[in-house]
Amino acid sequence: MSVDDAAKQRVLKAGAAAYAQAFGRVPPNEREALEHELDELATELRNAITAALWAHPYVTFVDAVRRALVKAV
Amino acid sequence: MKVDTRALQQVYAQFPSLKVNTDKGALEAAATKVLGASGARELMASLQQNDVYLAARSEAISQSPDVQQQQPKRAVVSGLSAGGMLAAAVLAKAGYQVDAVELRDGYTRNIQFSTRQAMIDELASIEPALAEKFLDVAAHIVRGSHSTLNGEKKFTERAAPKAGDPMGVPQSGEEMLNEAPITLVECKMFERVVFDWLKQQPNVTLHTNHQIVMSQPDELGRYSVSMTPRKGGTSVSLGTPDLVVVAEGGGSAATRKSLGIESMATSPASRMVAGTIERPSGGRVASHYVDQKKADGGTERILAMALGSAKADKTWAIVEVPTDELFDPGPNLDPTSKEYRDAQQSLIEKHFRSEAALVIEGDISEAKLEGPFEGSRPTLFTLQQKMSNKATAGANVLTLGDFVGTGHFIVGGGVATATVSHIERLKDLVFDLELGLDKAASLAKYGQGAIADTLAWGRRGVYEFYPEVKDRNVVSEAYVKAVTEWVSGKNKDPLAALEKLLVPHGLSLPPIGTPKAA
Incomplete structure (x- = not known):
C-alpha cells in the first residue's frame, strides 16, 4: 500500500466513524440525500465525512460506514 | 394632465x-x-x-385599504431565505393569505454576497422601506479586484448604490446579470431585515422550526400541504393552497422527490472550503487564481475569493482545495478518534488561511476563523452546478431560487436570481391569474422563465470548471445547448452532453464530470 493509499484509507475510516457516530445507521442510497443531512452536524464531523467522500466512491463510503456500525455494536 | x-x-x-x-x-x-x-x-x-x-x-x-376578501386565495411558501421571504411578501401584498414555513429558528449565515442595483430596485418595488433598510445593512463595493495567473491585477470601478427605483427592475436573469455587483452584505443581516418586516405583514403567518410535507396530487393535479415540527411532533394540515412556493434551497431531496422534479449536475464538482476571517476588508471583493503543481506532475488551477463588506468586521472567503489534498493528519492518530478529527480540522484551516491570505493580502495567521454559520468552523463543501428539469409541479406548485438550479459563486448570481428574477416571474404569474388567464399556461410560463433565469446564472460561471478550454464563450454556449436539450428531454445527462461538446475545444479525456478523483 502506498503512502497515499494508506492516507486515503485513514480518511475513509475517519469519515465512516464520524457518520456512524452522528447518525447510528447506514447512509441513504443517494449521495445528495446524505449531503443534505450534513447541515445538522458539528463542523469536525461534517468535514471528516466530506473528506472521505472526496477521496472515495460513494459505495465505498457506505460500506465503510456499515463496517464502523458493526464495530460499534 | x-x-x-x-x-x-x-x-x-x-x-x-x-x-x-x-x-x-x-x-x-x-x-x-x-x-x-x-x-x-x-x-x-x-x-x-x-x-x-x-x-x-x-x-x-x-x-386604498387592503381589501379583506371573504374567501382570500391561499398560499404556502416553504423555505424562508431571502427568495422565499420576498415570495411571501409579493403574495401577501397581492391579497393571498400566506403560511410561510421555515426549518430554522433564526438567521445565522455568515456568508457575504454581492448584489446589484437590481436588488435594491426590486425591494423598492415591493416596499420602499425595505430598500431603505437594505441600504442600512449593505455597503458599497469600494474596490473590486481580480488577480490573474501572472500576478497582474485588474480593478473594476463599482458605481455607488442609489435609492431603489421600482421601475428599474430588470425583467430577466440575463438582463439582471449584465449589471456589475455594487454592494456587499452579510446574508444573516439581510435575512433578519426582511424577516422582521415580514413579521409585521397582516396576512402572513410565519412558522419557524417546521418543514412541509407534500401529499400526492389530487385528481385536479393539486398538491395538499401539511407541516411538521422540525424535531418531531404533530403534523398540521395547511390544506390545498392556490399556490405553493418551494424555495427550500438546492439540497431538498424529499420535497423534490414528492414533486417528481429531477435535478442533475451541469458541471464537474470542485472542492472548496468556506468560512470567515475576523478581519475587516473595508468593502472589497477580490478573486485570485494560482496554478499549483500536482503530485503526478500536472498542474491545477486553484481559485480563491474573498468578500468583505465595509459594514462587517469579518471577511467571507471561499478557497478551492487541490484534488490531491486529502486532509489526513497522518498515521500517529486513531482515525476514529476526536483527536484525529481535530487535527484534520486544523489542516483544513491551515489551507483556508494560506489561500485566503492571497486574496486578503495580509497576515491572517492569528486571525480568528468561523464557518458558514455562527458557531461553526471553516467547512468543506462540494461546488457543482445543478439544474432542475422543471420549476413547477402539478396545478399549484412552483419552485424558486436554488431549488431550480445553481451556478458558480464567482458570478454573484444566487441570491439575485432568487430575489430579483424569480420574484419578477412570480409577479407575472400572480398578475396573469388575476387577469383570469389559464392557470396551467400561466404556471408553464413561470417555469420556463425561472429555468431561463437560472440558466443565465449557470452559463456565466461554468467556464471556471474548464480552465483547459481557452474560449469562455465556447463553454458557455455548450452549457446552454446541453442543459436546454436536457430540460426539453433531448438528452439524458446534461453534463455528459456538455463534455462531449467540449472535447473538440481542448477538454481532455477521460471526462471530469464526476467529482475529480483523488
Whole structure:
C-alpha cells in the first residue's frame, strides 16, 4: 500500500466513524440525500465525512460506514 | 394632465398584485378590464411621465385599504431565505393569505454576497422601506479586484448604490446579470431585515422550526400541504393552497422527490472550503487564481475569493482545495478518534488561511476563523452546478431560487436570481391569474422563465470548471445547448452532453464530470 493509499484509507475510516457516530445507521442510497443531512452536524464531523467522500466512491463510503456500525455494536 | 387617483385605486383593488409591480403594460391590461378601453387610455395618458406615475401609484396604494376578501386565495411558501421571504411578501401584498414555513429558528449565515442595483430596485418595488433598510445593512463595493495567473491585477470601478427605483427592475436573469455587483452584505443581516418586516405583514403567518410535507396530487393535479415540527411532533394540515412556493434551497431531496422534479449536475464538482476571517476588508471583493503543481506532475488551477463588506468586521472567503489534498493528519492518530478529527480540522484551516491570505493580502495567521454559520468552523463543501428539469409541479406548485438550479459563486448570481428574477416571474404569474388567464399556461410560463433565469446564472460561471478550454464563450454556449436539450428531454445527462461538446475545444479525456478523483 502506498503512502497515499494508506492516507486515503485513514480518511475513509475517519469519515465512516464520524457518520456512524452522528447518525447510528447506514447512509441513504443517494449521495445528495446524505449531503443534505450534513447541515445538522458539528463542523469536525461534517468535514471528516466530506473528506472521505472526496477521496472515495460513494459505495465505498457506505460500506465503510456499515463496517464502523458493526464495530460499534 | 391630472391623474384620476380614484380610477387607479379601482384598478389596484381588483388587481392587488400591481401594488408590487410597476409594469405599465400590466397596468394598462388591468385598467382596460376595470375601466374599459377609453378609461384605460385616459388613465395611461395621464401616467406617461414616470415620476408622475410613481407618485400617483404611491398615493393610490397608500389610500386604498387592503381589501379583506371573504374567501382570500391561499398560499404556502416553504423555505424562508431571502427568495422565499420576498415570495411571501409579493403574495401577501397581492391579497393571498400566506403560511410561510421555515426549518430554522433564526438567521445565522455568515456568508457575504454581492448584489446589484437590481436588488435594491426590486425591494423598492415591493416596499420602499425595505430598500431603505437594505441600504442600512449593505455597503458599497469600494474596490473590486481580480488577480490573474501572472500576478497582474485588474480593478473594476463599482458605481455607488442609489435609492431603489421600482421601475428599474430588470425583467430577466440575463438582463439582471449584465449589471456589475455594487454592494456587499452579510446574508444573516439581510435575512433578519426582511424577516422582521415580514413579521409585521397582516396576512402572513410565519412558522419557524417546521418543514412541509407534500401529499400526492389530487385528481385536479393539486398538491395538499401539511407541516411538521422540525424535531418531531404533530403534523398540521395547511390544506390545498392556490399556490405553493418551494424555495427550500438546492439540497431538498424529499420535497423534490414528492414533486417528481429531477435535478442533475451541469458541471464537474470542485472542492472548496468556506468560512470567515475576523478581519475587516473595508468593502472589497477580490478573486485570485494560482496554478499549483500536482503530485503526478500536472498542474491545477486553484481559485480563491474573498468578500468583505465595509459594514462587517469579518471577511467571507471561499478557497478551492487541490484534488490531491486529502486532509489526513497522518498515521500517529486513531482515525476514529476526536483527536484525529481535530487535527484534520486544523489542516483544513491551515489551507483556508494560506489561500485566503492571497486574496486578503495580509497576515491572517492569528486571525480568528468561523464557518458558514455562527458557531461553526471553516467547512468543506462540494461546488457543482445543478439544474432542475422543471420549476413547477402539478396545478399549484412552483419552485424558486436554488431549488431550480445553481451556478458558480464567482458570478454573484444566487441570491439575485432568487430575489430579483424569480420574484419578477412570480409577479407575472400572480398578475396573469388575476387577469383570469389559464392557470396551467400561466404556471408553464413561470417555469420556463425561472429555468431561463437560472440558466443565465449557470452559463456565466461554468467556464471556471474548464480552465483547459481557452474560449469562455465556447463553454458557455455548450452549457446552454446541453442543459436546454436536457430540460426539453433531448438528452439524458446534461453534463455528459456538455463534455462531449467540449472535447473538440481542448477538454481532455477521460471526462471530469464526476467529482475529480483523488
